[in-house]
Amino acid sequence: MNIIGIIASPRKEGNTAFIVNKILGGAKEQGAETSAFSFGNLHIEPCCGCWSCHRSQQGCVIEDDMQKIYDAIERADAIVLGVPIYMGQMSAQGKIFTDRLFARFSPRFSPFFNDHAVKQRLILSFNQGNPDANLFKVYTDYTKQMFEVLEFEVSEVPIVTGLRNEPAHSKKDLDMSLKKFGSSLVLASC
Template identity: 65%
Template sequence: MKIIGFIASPRKEGNTAWTVHKILEGAKEQGAKTESWCFNDLDIIPCRGCFYCKNSDRGCVINDDMQILYDAIECADALVLGSPVYMGQMSAQAKIFTDRLFAQFSPRFSPYFKEEKAGKKLILVFTQGNPDSNLFRLYFDYTKKMFELLEFDVKEVYVVAGMRNKPAHEREDLHSSMKSLGSSLALEQF
């Protein structure tokens, strides 16, 4: 099994990066091949809404680092998308990435929906400063539903709250829970 982690945070060594790496570590311990991408290291521009990807067989017309990610996603069995919560929702980096998925995946209600692209497993992990993990629950549920409409098999939406008080790497409870998520994903124990 191949599992790819996406770090949609401008902080390469922050809480989001740590949680994604711990999840991948747990998957790797179960024999999964893992790889991670930090969006801060990539040049990904917003979708143009030109529909070129749907009106040709060449995919997205934008020639940027998203082309590398399309190939990586195609070869992956499962994805982990980690994002900090900014202004009550995913980061700008995560949103640009999500919008650009349209070139490969279409919502079920879209006339461009491609059945053969369906079924990638996905874990969403959000990190936030606020200690109330349910504060943005409506948004997290919405995001899960959106990925399900793209035909992702969303296995978990995990919210790591209270990051202002204590960073992720200092929280003993997170070491095992993040690795357990990765282990479960590699072994498909959801």
């Protein structure tokens, strides 16, 4: 099983990276092949709305590091998308990633849509400073539904809270619970 992680945060080694890497670690312990892409190390432009991706079979015309992610998505059985919540929504990096999926996963337009006979599984992980996991529930539920419309099978939506004053790596028991999400991705496919 091949699982990729997308760290949609500007921080290379912040909470989102910790969370995604722990989930991937749990999958790797079950024998999965894993890799991660961190927006802190990538140059990815926002969608320019040119619609070239829908006028031909070439896909997105923007030549940047998103091309690497497109290739990895094509080979992946599952994706772990880690997104911090900024101002009640996903980070700018998460939005850029989501918008750039338009070239590959747009049901009414894309020549690439329905290339996957089996839906790709997705863990959609959010993290936030606020301790109330339900504070942005309307938004996290909406985002989950949006990925389901794009024909991902959203298997889990973990929300790691209270990170304003205590970083993820210092939270007791978080390490094991995150690894369980990764393990479940692999075990559910067996």
